[in-house]
Amino acid sequence: IIIPDKPDLPRAGILNTNGRDRWLTVTQIGLTKDDRERPWTDQEFIEIARGHVGIRDLDVTLLNRSIWRVSMQVAETFRKGRVFLVGDCAHRFPPTGGFGLNSGVQDAHNLAWKLAFVLKGLADEKLLDSYSSERRPIAQSNANFSYGNRLRFGLTDDAVRSRDPDRIRFWINDMDNHLHSIGQNLGHNYEEGAVIPDGTVAKALNSRYYTPTDRPGARFPHMWLEPSRKKSTLDWFDKEFTVVSGPLGSEWLEAGKQVSERIALPLSLKQLPSADPADGFQLGMRGAVLVRPDGHVAWRMPWLPSDPAKELAGALSALLH
Structure with a gap:
């Protein structure tokens, strides 16, 4: 952002568009209407660009200009x-x-x-x-x-x-x-829709910081799966629902296999190598979550019930039917 000390020179946001020698200058010309006395000429645009960078004889080629309205x-x-x-x-x-x-x-x-x-x-x-x-x-x-x-x-x-x-x-x-707004970008939760709430209370969104969680409605947390850092948990989700179990939750994977065969619905079956709550994994050592193809958690059970296949089938039925 350029805020010139000359009163006749407008404020501007300047962005590079090709990594080398092409630049985009965005300048406000009014709030609800064009407040200029008249449209600027091409030469005036060039002089404004020179003023913004502080080089009077800068070689400037004007490629294009347009007017657009900011809206919400x-x-x-x-x-x-x-x-x-x-x-x-x-x-x-x-x-x-x-x-x-x-x-x-x-x-x-x-x-x-x-x-x-x-x-x-x-x-x-x-x-x-x-x-x-x-x-x-x-x-x-x-x-x-x-x-x-x-x-x-x-x-x-x-x-x-x-x-x-x-x-x-x-x-x-x-x-x-x-x-710094990674929390706004990644920290949103779907509170209603194709999710099954588990009774836990959502934390207030902090736009500056992202706190991973496997709570229903949230993006499933990221974890690197190998030392080379080429594969992560985010690679698990694509076109199918995915059952993700805790490190000691193998029964959930067997239940997922049974349910998939019974209802003719493909399910991806994955097991976490570890489940540190500090990394957002609250499903526990023997629990499981059901993750949607878009990577958002649809359902969570952080313990092993007496009949995991029944619980999993019930969750899928509630989500899809």
């Missing part, structure tokens, strides 16, 4: 009949935070396996209703976070131009929360 919008529902909204047509955020693309990819990941299961006859059509109930709250959270980041830019700009060192220090430090 989330659709009322992401599904109506056979129509599903994914990506920017479901939600639009200010680009401050980079959550537009991430949210769209998450949408597609969430919907793809559900469509596949319904079209293959492996699940009832009502499974598709969970797409909107799961994704819309996450989109709204990302929209609010992105909009807050957008407001922070103006406050930081005002602070820098005030030349008050305490005011500047405060907003520069606060800006750090915009850049």
Whole structure:
């Protein structure tokens, strides 16, 4: 972010687009309308770019320019009949935070396996209703976070131009929360939809820090599975439901095999080499979780019941039928 000391030079965000010599400059020209007296000429754009980098005779080639409107919008529902909204047509955020693309990819990941299961006859059509109930709250959270980041830019700009060192220090430090947001990106939980709550209470989302957990609705925690760090638990999830047992939960894998054969539903069967609660694994040594194809935990039982096959079959029936 460039905040010039010259009052006639606008603030800008400058991004590299090819890793070498192409740059994108984003400059605000108004809040609800274009506040410029007139559109800038190509030469004026070039002079602004030179002012931003502080090199008066910088050789600048203007490739393109356009005007776009910052908005924060989330659709009322992401599904109506056979129509599903994914990506920017479901939600639009200010680009401050980079959550537009991430949210769209998450949408597609969430919907793809559900469509596949319904079209293959492996699940009832009502499974598709969970797409909107799961994704819309996450989109709204990302929209609010992105909009807050957008407001922070103006406050930081005002602070820098005030030349008050305490005011500047405060907003520069606060800006750090915009850049460190892995908790916002990875820490979301699906509280309703294609998940079976286990009675545990969700922790408040901390946008800055990501705390892994195998609680139903959360992304299954990452663990490297070999010293070379080429394979992790995240590689276990793709097109099938996966039964993941604790290190001493082999009975769950046998139960998964029995259930898969009985109901003609492919199940992937995996066993953790260790289950350290500090890494987010609360399923215990003899427990198990059922993980969806998109990597989110659908069901958890952190102990070994008298009939694990019955419990597992019941969970799958509740999720798919």
